[in-house]
Structure formats: C-alpha cells, structure tokens
Amino acid sequence: MPSARGRNLTFTEEARRAQLVDVTIQLVAEHGYAATSLGRIAESAGITKAGVLYHFPSKQALVSAAHARVVSRVVAEVGAAVEAAGPAEAPAAYIRTMISHLHDHPHHVRMLIEAVTSTQSAVDSAERWRVVADLLATARDARGIAGELDLRSAALILGGGIDSIVAESLRDPAYDASAAAELLVGLVENGLLS
Amino acid sequence: MPSARGRNLTFTEEARRAQLVDVTIQLVAEHGYAATSLGRIAESAGITKAGVLYHFPSKQALVSAAHARVVSRVVAEVGAAVEAAGPAEAPAAYIRTMISHLHDHPHHVRMLIEAVTSTQSAVDSAERWRVVADLLATARDARGIAGELDLRSAALILGGGIDSIVAESLRDPAYDASAAAELLVGLVENGLLS
C-alpha cells in the first residue's frame, strides 16, 4: 500500500505511522473522537503531541488514516465474499458478510461511526448506496427479473437495515445479529429480488 | 411543559431558556456540535458565555434540552398520525409521517444526529425499536396474522431504513423521499405483515 505522503517512507516512519493508526483506532473506539486528545494518543504511543504531528499534519488527518484502514479491511473481506458468491447470490452474501464482520470487530464499527460523524467525510460516504444498488441490479439481471425497481431507495433501505442491526448487536451483545441477517436476506429475496 | 429545574421559573428566565434552545438548534444544525461553541451561542443570544451557563449548567445540558425539544415535536406529530390511522395501518402511517416530517425539518434531523452521536444519550435511544416493534405486533394482531416474527429485528430494519432514506434526502434535496417511503411501506406490507 503506497504512502499517503509524496515520497517513500523510512522503515521507522512506516512503523510509527502504523503504530499511531493502531493506537488511534483503539482509543477512538473506546472513548470516542472528542474524548481522544492528541495528548492521549501521544502518551499511548510513547511520544509527545508534536511528535505525532510530525507524522500526521493534524488530528483529523490521523483519524482519517485510521478510518481508511478500517474501511479497507471491511471492503476486502466483504468484496471477496461477494465475488465468491455468484451474481445472483451476491446481495445475500453482502448482507451476511457485512453483518458478521462488523459483529466480530466492534472496534471497527465505533471507529467508522466516529469518523463519519466527526468530520465531513461525505465524499466517499456520499454514494455508498451505489455499490449495493449495483449488486441488486446485477442479481436481478442474473435471475431474469424485469420491471423497474427504485434501486437507490432499495439500496438505502438495505444499507440502513444493516447499520441498524450492527448498532444493536453492539449495544446488546446478547442480540442475535445473524438471525436478523437472515430476516433481512429473506426480505430482500422476496421483496426486491422477485 | 414543566421546567427541567426543580423550582418554577420566572418569565424572563423561561424566555431566555427558550431563546437559547432555539439558537442552539439553529447553530448545531448548521455547523455541527463541535463547531458550535458556547461563545457563539452566547453571541447569537446577545449575552456572554457565563450568562448562558447561568441558565444551563453545561453545554451538553443545553444541547440535550434542544434535543428533547426536537424529539417531542417529532413524537407529537408521528404519534397523532399513528393514532389517527387504525392499528392495522399504523406501521404505514409511521413510515410516511416520520419520513415526511423529517424531510420537512432538516434542521431537526441534523440536531438529532449531532445530539445522539456527541453524547451518550443511549438511555432513550437504546430501545427506540420497541415502539416500532409494538406497532408491528399490533398490526399483525389486527390483521389476524399468526406465526412468530422476530419483532426486534423487523423493527430495527424498518427504523434503519427510515434513517437511511431521511439522511439521503438531506444529502441530495432532489431525491424523492416519499417514493422511497412507499417502497418501504410495500416491503413491510408484503414481507412483515403478511
């Protein structure tokens, strides 16, 4: 993965940056963005505030890097699962993998929430529904389903349902998120893919 | 509506509090929680920071009061619409009224988002799904539908879908939220209430 800076990085810099990102994910997930000060991040990493700002130009840049790290993990896992499933089964694979991955990585969920709500990263989050809409469109094609479906709305409802289930499983660890995933899969199969 | 403090309030204090809540809703909706300082609130209200903190013990108390104000408005309007509709039609009325109300009051939406994500007001937001689950259960009873449905998951999916649609209509004013509401109503009618 290439560096966010223009030039190549030293080994030590690479290591420091990775360490700072790890520490930031941990702290933001546990205490939230606002309660995670540069001082705390620096202290956890064993350097000073200014030391942190040598590697990242601002607190927000650091949090954005942590956010990108978490997103790339999710995209990699869910993308692989979707590709492994056929086009017709991609939506179900998306739902199941997304929910189980986020269920297994609560720190990542909190990181995603904090990063999205604490900054205007609306750029990439703006059209998150488009990926899901494409999945639905391809699945309908593969199944030979005609008729016009409002793909954007369908994708938004699907995505919002996933978010909501994940948030609840985070709030109540006893909640059965995989059962909820199956309910959502059934809803999509019978309501959007038929 | 009784005061949040223990004793009765003077007329001027009541007016000041109402003014501060109004100003806070406006500023938080436009600039977000973090960018809305006590200084800016005070300036917009024509007094100083310390003056604001005489009426509310902390910034968060003020934001919570603004949050409560917005919530009570939504609950009043949606509650009335749900009651006007019969039990069998309550879920559809809930979806339509909630989406159209929030679509018409974007300031309220931003206020709700900021208040929920900036504090641990998990107390009341914790079991928001319960109200929707009751609506679904009553509607199923009224229609004579048997079989066990995971009401919590169904309610979470429904609520998440609404949130997602509202958020999108806020991001893209050209988006047809009422069409999305109808899609969601159809999904609930055919997938959860049949």
Added chain:
DNA sequence: GTCTATACGTCGATAGAC
C-alpha cells in the same frame, strides 16, 4: 529524519463583583 520544548489561541467551566 525524528523528535522535544515552548508558545498561541480557543474551548468549557468556575468564582465573585455588580
């Protein structure tokens, strides 16, 4: 190239005068 020391402005909050 990597980091510390120091300083500036702003924030939320408190104490006490009027």
Added chain:
DNA sequence: GTCTATCGACGTATAGAC
C-alpha cells in the same frame, strides 16, 4: 441575572536539539 476575570485542557504551529 449578567458581567469580568481566570482556570486548565485542548489542537495547532514553530524553533531547534540530536
């Protein structure tokens, strides 16, 4: 009921040690 004055903590910027 509102003010001024002040506090500690925060994010950020710069200079310079090594």
